[in-house]
Amino acid sequence: MNMQTYQQPDVHGYYGRFGGAYIPEMLHPNVEELQSRYLEIMQEPSFQLEFRDLLRDYVGRPTPLYFAKRLSAAYGTNIYLKREDLCHTGAHKINNTIGQILLAQKLGKNRIIAETGAGQHGVATATVCALKGVECIVYMGEKDIERQAPNVARMRMLGAKVVAATSGSKTLKDATNEAIRDWINNPSDTHYIIGSVVGPHPYPDMVARFQSVISEETRWQLKEKTGSELPTHVIACVGGGSNAAGAFYHFLDELSVQLVAVEAAGHGVNSGLSAATTALGKPGVLHGSKSLVMQTEDGQVVEPHSISAGLDYPGIGPLHANLFDSGRGQFLAVTDEDALRAAFDVARTEGIIPALETAHAFSALSQLSLKATDQVVICLSGRGDKDLATYMKQMEMMGI
Amino acid sequence: MSRIQTLFQQKHKRVLNVYCTAGYPELNSTLPVMESLQANRADLIELGMPYSDPLADGPVIQQSSAIALENGMTIARLFEQLEGFRDRITVPVILMGYMNPVLQYGFERFCADAARVGVDGLILPDLPEYEFETEYGAIIRKYGLDFIFLVTPETAEQRVKKLDKLSSGFLYAVSSSSTTGSNKQMNSVQDYLQRLESYQLKNPVLVGFGIKDRESFDAACAHANGAIIGTAYIKALEGAKDVGTATKEFLSTIV
Known part of the structure; x- marks a missing residue:
């Protein structure tokens, strides 16, 4: 019997009982082409060389692993922040879009589509399309277009066409549906850059591999700082789960490392207004x-x-569903209110304004019993500029 | 022999399959719509089970699904509506839908209930052949249901043959790479349909996607056993006072 691995899916894209490629036949040629070629392309020396060069010179990698002294003192432990917020465009999302645009070019695709919710993945996609001079269409829920005007403007300035998804609930899930429909209608020239570890096989594995640079760097950076490559905990927020997949990746089969995935409880897990999927x-x-x-x-x-x-x-993502199912990952949920509080705490303790997503990961610190000897890595997945409107509203309520 | 196979034994040409969404335009329209389709010379009925995220469908069928869901349509309610429908409807009936609601209902329970009420076959476009072969195909067969795979102009020969082998009842030839209700031209599909003809498949072939009038129906039937109309019929039902009249008027323009 094979050793259990949490890192890679089987040949059909399954992580345990989750994964696979449940797609209509119209998508089969595109998905099959990706399935049969993604690993081979990603392992080509010319691909690796350009990917690594762009990550270094364009994205700004390696991102620092920063020992957060005051935050550590506040929780009586040792907290390291993996500074993905310092990536070009302000979040980890670009690690994946750089990888996928290079892959799309190797596949000979000259038209890129993407979905976006808050606009971070849309901006990261529009950015790499501008970099490569490739046509870019971003699907975004009609409601999100209204709520995220600055990111819509960024995408347009970068030359992308932003198309409103008007079906269903008019948010991320519907933007994803529209992107998939576009792909069905454009079977030969188009590559779909999915922004998270979701979608049909091989997307979850492919995106996780592109994001795995986060934990690859964390290992050697932590060793430089502490003498050990392995932390006791890695904490990351999870929606679809791309930053968590990247932050966990090289620790998935290191069973001494506790992997903490933090979901959004919204108004409370049982409030009816929540996003705590597990x-x-x-x-x-x-x-x-x-x-x-x-x-x-x-x-x-x-x-x-x-x-x-x-x-x-x-x-x-199916990788995370399997971590939950198997007990390998610990899943916590953090409410809107607690995430907001954590964002302000981090801003004032470390001088870093985190994205609202990342604030959920910080809030999980108070749910864990951490020891003075623990080494905790938090994936600081994005910066908070895009959330200023929400933070301003909060300050008004707090009378700041 | 299944009801679908019997149909194709009796009729090889210009077989008309019409798609309708269960619970549309009204919750209780399902049976009246099916009866009017049979009365107006539909040879088969493809009954869509509404879903919140119908990936393979264009805006018209999506909208009909959204309305059906608002009307309160569920799989459980559909089986209630279909209880005893074989007293009134003799043409083959196929349920079309997406995996998630079927999994939630329970795949085996779904097949058992479908067979019990008199449904003949299933189309689940997001059930891939790997999962069909390893898990679900045996359950579908256990309840004597036909399962229809889709092929497209981009599907390679070997794969068409494999999907034909796995299918029973008929093979669904999607006319172009698109979602339902697209306006891609039908005349470009002749090469593709002739190619399918030359494979000498075991199943009859019905052409779907973009069939909207007599011209496109004729074009589809030239090199296939028949065609499937969906979006154009859903449009015809939109705002119709009486589904019987709307169906009669619409189908009289096709056959």
Whole structure:
């Protein structure tokens, strides 16, 4: 029998009982082409060389692993922040879009489509398309276009066409549906850059590999700082789960490392306004893979709620569903209110304004019993500029 | 022999399959719509089970699904509506839908209930052949249901043959790479349909996607056993006072 591995899916894209490629036949040629070629292309020396060069000179990697002294003191432990917020465009999302645009070029695709919720993945996609001079169409829910005007402007300035998804609940899930429909209608020239570890096989594995640079760097950086490559905990927020997949990746099969995935509880896990998929979801099929899905008794996908648009997704990557199922990962949920509090704490303790998504990961610190000898890595997945409107509203309420 | 196979034994040409969404335009329209389709010369009925995220469908069928869900349609309610429908409807009936609601209902329970009420076959476009072969195909067969795979102009020959082998009842030839209700031209599909003809498949072939009037129906039927109309019929039902009249008027323009 093979050793259990949490890192890689089987040949059909399954992590345990989750994954696969539940796609209509119209998508088969595109998905099969990716399945049969992604590993070979990613391992080509010319691909690796350009990917590494761009990550270094364009994205600004390696991102620092920063020992957060005052935050550590506040929690009586040792906290290291993996500074993905310092990546070009302000979040980890660009690690994946750089990888996928290079892959798209190797596949000879000259038209790029993407979905976006808050706009971070859309901006990261528009950025790499501008970099490569490739046509870019970003699908975004009509409601999100209204809520995220600055990111819509960024994408347009970068030359992308932003198309409103007007079906269903008019948010991320529907933007994803529209992107998939576009792909069905454009079977030969188009590559779909999915922004998270979701979608049909090979997307979860491919995106996790592109994001795995986060934990690859963390290992040697931690060794430089502490003498050991292995922390006791890695904490990351999870919507679809791309930053968590990257932060966990090289620790997945190191069983001494506790992997803490933090979901958005919204108004509270049982409030009816939540996005805590592992707590509320049931096995199902969404956007081409089997995973945990928030749905009604009749199997209709429900609209989640989180103050953070990046966590506002009714599914979760199959890799994470398997971590939950197997007990390898610890899943916590943090409310809107607690995430906001954590954002202000971090801002004032470390001088770093985190994205609302990342604030959920910080809030999990207070749910864990951490020891003075623990070495905790938090994936600081993005910066908070995009969330200023929400933070300003909060300051008004707090009388700041 | 299944009801679908019997149909194709009796009729090889210009077989008309019409798609309708269960619970649309009204919750209780399902049976009246099916009866009017049979009365107006539909040879088969493809009954869509509404879903919140219908990936393979264009805006018209999506909208009909959204309305049906608002009307309160569920799989459980559909089986209640279909209880005893074989007293009134003799043409083959296929349920079309997406995996998630079916998994939630329970895959085996779904097949058992479908067979019990008199449904003949299933189309689940997001059930891939690997999962069909390893898990679900045996359950579908256990209850004597036909399962229809889709092929497209981009599907390679070997794969068409494999999907034909796995299918029973008929093979669904998607006319172009698109979602339902697209306006891609039908005349470009002749090469593709002739290619399918030359494979000498075991199943009859019905062409779907973009069939909207007599011209496109004729074009589809030139090199296939028939065609499937969906979006154009859903449009015809939109705002119709009487589904019987709307169906009669619409189908009289096709056959």
